[in-house]
Amino acid sequence: MKKTYGVAALALLLVAGCGSGAAEPPAAPAASTPAAGKAADAASATPSATPVQAAGNWSKWGLTALPPAPAAPADKPVKLTATGPVPVFSEVPTKDKVVFVTIDDGAEKDPKFVEMITDLKIPISMFLTRDIVKDDYGYFKPLQALGNHVHNHTTDHAQLSKVSAEKQKSEVCDAQTALTQQYGKAPLLFRPPYGDGAHTPQLNTSVQQCGPRAIVLWRESMQIHDMQYQAADKKLKPGDIVLAHFRGPKDLKGETMTEMFAELLRRIQEQGFAVARLEDYIQAPTG
């Protein structure tokens, strides 16, 4: 699919959000090494909600329970380094029947969504745009307290391939500073709006200068009711990263954030996948 950047970044944001639907070939992350035995040992220690509780919580939202995610792999399939170029990826190499849910921007701040995530304990990774969340940084803190991580999605959602190196750097670095200050931890990951510029040396340099250690794209993007797939067979694959947005009725033709998210979970459930935590499959730089 041809990328159609240009006319109005805002229109792209509203219609397609971060997703252009373009298939971006991911840079191959570090090759996975066989260490299945260790991962299996960790599984038995993982606590989970009782089946009765879980069933009740899912039905409250009109949903059938997803399969539980397997234990986090002991040997992380993606290993990040402390220095040097950052990898760009849209999926995680794993055979686990899991996908990863990422939610971008931060415009809609629906308390019902916090309730939903608290009930269902679906792991999410939040790529927040400073100027979109700064009126209420606090909204995202209960989501963070559930174990969900905050990542960097620029200061004002600029189309990064269209701005100067200096502006690009401030988009990443100033967001990194604000998000670190607000959420107490420096974002490990960065996502450029629309995926734009992800594979350019200039953006890679900007990201390296500001702190995040990987650029994360996606394989599927959630619309209002349907999932948009890059793969021709329109099926989820193990390790796929799914893009969604904090959006409300204004941008969802009257649907609420929780209705959109319930549809997202149905698309995953009907294909038999679990949702795992992206950060559990990534080894942060050591030292």
Ligand SMILES: [Zn+2]
């Ligand atoms: Zn975005």
